Amino acid sequence: VTSALRVTEIGEFGLIHRLTASLFHNAATAPIGVGDDAAVLEYNEGEQMVATTDALVEGVHFLCATTSFFDLGYKSVAVSMSDVAAMGAVPRHVLITLCIPNDAIVEDLEQLYRGIDAICRKYDAVVVGGDVARADQLVINVTVLGAVKRGRALLRSGARSGDLVFVTGALGGSAAGLHLLEHDGSVVVMPDERQRLLTMHLLPQPQVQAGQLLAASQLCTSCNDVSDGLASELTEICEASKCSIVVDRERIPIDSHVRNYAARCKCDPVEWALFGGEDYQLVGSVDRMGAGRLDAQMQASGIPFHWIGHVDAPTADGPAVWLSERGARRKLTAHGYNHFRVQGDSGLQSNENRSDQASRDGWRC
């Protein structure tokens, strides 16, 4: 008898591949199924529906000691809304499953729901259903449904050599906030700086308006939300689009508070941007010929928009993300967070701390 294969031996992405490879497909009702930020579904002639689901697990994605229940509710919806935003769609409906321990406090759950309601009101989405079940651990599963004009959904698969690569806002802020939570007291921070860093980690904003403008422009050739770090998101685009991407290190936007904080605790904020994740900005590619036009539209709408690199043909060994700095290129084989990291594979070339941390407590969204 051979010993059973464990999920830790094949990792999160290996597991997903094995589970979904032979599933029933129906391109007529689900043109885009498993494998992008959200599925694209047919319910309407004019619009397509977008659907996505994500869970946050206590002790894995968050610690009750370091988040308020309001923020937790807000973030649990933000994470799934961000996937809808990354498709260029408008979020409309939300379904919530709460798995809660027997000793849960009602007021905490009411606060959680106030956070859920706050983000739903902000983005004009409605909680339309849910389920409540008992469990040992608090688990919040959020499904978000939305709509996008037919044929306009932003996929990961359309990047072409020559396209320019954008990001909709500063990166690394969530990782900085997480670092502060984990090292509280060991680094001097001013109250306003502390608040700003924690907010970036605890109350991320889905880039719904940016996604809609990108979809309406018809200039965006690929898009992804930064949930697992820039390196991981761009790798997904490269794999789906069969291309390579070169990112200019100096062009990666970093918030000045994040830069200052990183300097004080001797961390590299660009590593946070590349491998930290949970910034929930949008990243993707744009046809070079339309880049100026799109840039002007974004400026006019007050949406931060940064060009950080370009799309290249795949190299001999396939799609890859390269980090360019003063003429030199470094290949980013890095992945972001992996729920079942393959043993012996840190997944991070240049960020041993993150790997250590993931195995130590691994609580991130």
Next chain:
Amino acid sequence: VTSALRVTEIGEFGLIHRLTASLFHNAATAPIGVGDDAAVLEYNEGEQMVATTDALVEGVHFLCATTSFFDLGYKSVAVSMSDVAAMGAVPRHVLITLCIPNDAIVEDLEQLYRGIDAICRKYDAVVVGGDVARADQLVINVTVLGAVKRGRALLRSGARSGDLVFVTGALGGSAAGLHLLEHDGSVVVMPDERQRLLTMHLLPQPQVQAGQLLAASQLCTSCNDVSDGLASELTEICEASKCSIVVDRERIPIDSHVRNYAARCKCDPVEWALFGGEDYQLVGSVDRMGAGRLDAQMQASGIPFHWIGHVDAPTADGPAVWLSERGARRKLTAHGYNHFRVQGDSGLQSNENRSDQASRDGWRC
């Protein structure tokens, strides 16, 4: 400082009410939100969308020792598809969240997905997305999306005095299978009987075809699926419709294997039907004038269809479900399974065993 209110002090239904009472609403895009089997949503002029989500939690809804992973996958989708069926809708798309322990075995999860795929193929639905996360306990959350012709969704709220009450098939089978699992070896059962009882518990079938026929008939005034037991489902209809319901004890359909098994272990199969739950048949009301026509349609389609009672005006103390037997009436205040049973409230007037069991291990879907 007053001590914090725990969920066990207000129960599952009290909690849901408190969490959802003040949520943002939008009747234009979600005419039916929280409070029915599934939400009814606007994405299309001709059809309405239906959406529902449900979680199964290891140790609460199932034990890995008594279910195969294939059956667990099948049932996890059946539970949510049943809510879609109870709206008269066709299930189309499925999203799966798996929360899995680090030591999970890949082959087990592949079997789980084979069960998911089997039921999706059977009902022509497609798995279009999901999420995988690490957790201490196995949790499977399933969202099912479907469609129903505009205005035809079967709600809980339309039952009127004089309507007849139906159920689409035999009840109590799932509770019998659960009883067998819990008392295995202590009651003599033949292999085929054992298989039949276990199948009723482990592999329930959502009544998708029945739901569609009921919706198409335009004769069905209310509908619910039997997830928590007949008493609980009819209570929900009474509360939503502001009516009372009288059920004739002798008319409640019980499978002959269930009846035989119950006799041998000195249980009352009608109590299983009333309080057991998880049979996933449809129960509801029909305009008396159309009852004969609907009956004939069901017969012609080969769908079991039983008349079990009628709708009455609410009594002085409000909506209520009555069990009628040889002219005498007993009020059923019973509820089915409650994830956070209020302390001191068994919820079951005449079935102490089920209450004991729920507090002992409480594993049911």
